[in-house]
Amino acid sequence: MxxxxxxxxxxxxxxxxxxxxxxxxxxxxxxxxxATPVAVPTDRPSYPPGVGAAGVDGPQRLAAANGRALDATAHRLERTVEVRGPDGTLRIERVQRRTADGVVIATLSIRGDGPVGAAVENRTRYRESDIVHSRAELADGRTVTNRLPASSSATYFFGRALPRRLFATGDYEVTRGTDGQVLLDSTGAVDLDRGLSGVRAGSPRNVSVGATVTEAGLVRELAVAYDARTGAGSVRVRLTQSVTPRNDVAVERPAWIPDADEGQSRPLNATV
Incomplete structure (x- = not known):
């Protein structure tokens, strides 16, 4: 060159x-x-399993996610049901505690002179290993204790079946909340097939639902209201439920458990 x-x-x-x-x-x-690089948004909103921007598009996936979250989280779950009618108010209170190692205790109490009678006044269920111990105080003064198989403990405890029933039908409006949570509000009457456990009344009418769901699918808060009819007239039923994750949940083994296999009777199973 x-x-x-x-x-x-x-x-x-x-x-x-x-x-x-x-x-x-x-x-x-x-x-x-x-070419000037164009920024691509990376903060697209995420939704719980079975929930999208338009509503609940996978109720079974949402119900399964809620069940997994309850199993994986030490928590305190509280549910209150009030039944108001022309003759008074009946109040049903449930508290469920689950420890980090899977021990669960659930208590039920029913009080009031409301329009819907209840066969059970107080009940405690305690799960350890593969056994569920149950003790119920009935309205007629009897006390019934049972030992039940824990393999179907989802039937004996609560927090799972009701959300599954509510989200399977009806349309829901989705609103973004805080910390990745979403708020679900029914936009029309929800077709609830039967009433709540412990409420002996006719088919629910004018059902409305509101819920707060975490990104993992845990139903943290739930509110349900509906009308129903009894022999005494129309009643208004309201339910509120909350789940509080807590790592310090402690459960003591009830003193009556050593006698749980005496006085056997049919299991008194909760349905929700």
Whole structure:
């Protein structure tokens, strides 16, 4: 290569590197446009399993996620049902505690002179290993104790079946909440097939539902209201439920468990 050729090569390299459009000898280089990167949003909202922007599109997936979250989380679950009618108010209170190692205790109490009678006044269920111990105080003064198989403990405890029934029918409006949670509100009457456990009344009418669901699918808060009829007239049923995850949940083994296999009777199973 001659000295002049070397100089021209150096000039061309420098011109290309500097972005200049002029070339020696009066020529013009074609400018190459550089594309400006466009930012792609990475914070797209996520939803719990079975929930999308338009509502609940997978009720079975949502119910399964709620069940998994209850099993995986030490928690305290509280549910209150009030039945108001022309003759008074009946109040049903449930508290369920689950420890980090899977021990569960659930208590039920029913009080009031409301329009719907109850066969059970107080009940405690305690699950350890593969056994569920149950003790119920009946309205007629009897006390019934049972030992039940824990393989079907979802039947004996609560927090699972009711959300599954509520989200299987009806349309829900979805609103973004805090910490990845979503709020679900029914936009029309929900077709609840039967009433709540412990409420002996006719088919629910005018059902409304509101819920707060975490990103993992745990139903943290639930509110249900509906009308129903009894022999005494119309009643209004209201339910509120909350789940509080807590790592310090402690459960003591009830003192009556050693006698749990005496006085056997049929299991008194909860349905929700």
């Amino acid at each position: 001659t000295p002049d050729a070397g100089r021209w090569a150096l000039v061309v390299v420098l011109v290309a590197a500097s972005g200049c459009s002029a070339l020696p000898g009066g020529g013009t280089a074609v400018e190459t446009e550089t």
